Amino acid sequence: MRIRLAAALSAVAATALLISGCAGAGNPSASPSPSASSSCLLDAKPGKTSDAVKVEGEGKDLKVTVPSGTDVDAAASVERTIVKKGDGEEVKSGDLVSAQYRIVNAADNTVLDSSARQADDQLPVLLDPQQQSLFVVALGCQPLGSSVVMAVPGKMFGDGGKAVVVYAQSIKKLPTVATGKDVAPVDGMPGVKLAKDGAPEITIPKADPPTETKIAQLKQGDGPTVASGDQAIVQYRGVTWADGKEFDSSWKRGTPAQFPTTGVVAGFKKALEGQKVGSQVLVVIPPADGYGAQASGSIPANSTLVFVIDILGTVPAATPAQ
Missing domain, CATH: 3.10.50.40 (Chitinase A; domain 3)
Incomplete structure (x- = not known):
């Protein structure tokens, strides 16, 4: 709007x-x-x-x-x-x-x-x-x-x-998809297949979800490192582990998103901080690091969340120039 x-x-x-x-x-x-x-x-x-x-x-x-x-x-x-x-x-x-x-x-x-x-x-x-x-x-x-x-x-x-x-x-x-080097998949994590435009398709394994946040790199970037409090510029898609249904996607909106690492749920924050620009990250977030027992929008209560995140840029917290 x-x-x-x-x-x-x-x-x-x-x-x-x-x-x-x-x-x-x-x-x-x-x-x-x-x-x-x-x-x-x-x-x-x-x-x-x-x-x-x-x-x-x-x-x-x-x-x-x-x-x-x-x-x-x-x-x-x-x-x-x-x-x-x-x-x-x-x-x-x-x-x-x-x-x-x-x-x-x-x-x-x-x-x-x-x-x-x-x-x-x-x-x-x-x-x-x-x-x-x-x-x-x-x-x-x-x-x-x-x-x-x-x-x-x-x-x-x-x-x-x-x-x-x-x-x-x-x-x-600047690129609007992750440009880092491919990293071998991690066993037990959801599968990810990229469309021609870079949008990820996520396949949930037939297994119980993890009880703690799991993070795996899909691409390793070589740009600046995302620090706590930075404004991260990303593409992302999120689905629920229970049924693989998408609940949010910057790809669907047609443009990247930007938000502070301190302004997202704990699991998403963990997936961003310490990563380099150009990286693509897969993260599985249990309710404790997500929205817990509360529903949020189309996300049911007690949901385990799965995100694929392309890290496109990071903006350090501003301080007046000298």
């Missing part, structure tokens, strides 16, 4: 302008991503405030400055100036891209968040309007490789909101 820009940006402001909001606690499907769409959330136009912003330097030396006297709050709406036009395909909602960015307080140029906290000054960005509205507006409807400056008046964040300026550049599209 498309949400209003003001509401979306308010959600970002409420989390100190981190690059994503929080998904619903304990359920990967609690904040489902919309299907990919070529439509623009807001095709913002340039204005005198966004045109005035200075971008200097490269890599980690890149600096964004709002000149003294520039009143971002005077703008009628969000303004976006294209600093450089890329030559790739158009970036749209639902895409997963690597990006360089800076988000600064328009009043004093304090850096609120920055991709410079990653060694290569790039972080994965899932262009989900429900969680990443700031970046959907900044990068959407422009060719891959474009860099932009976006001026956002404080009123877009609701009462008491502070104006910000965003610099962002889309670097490249």
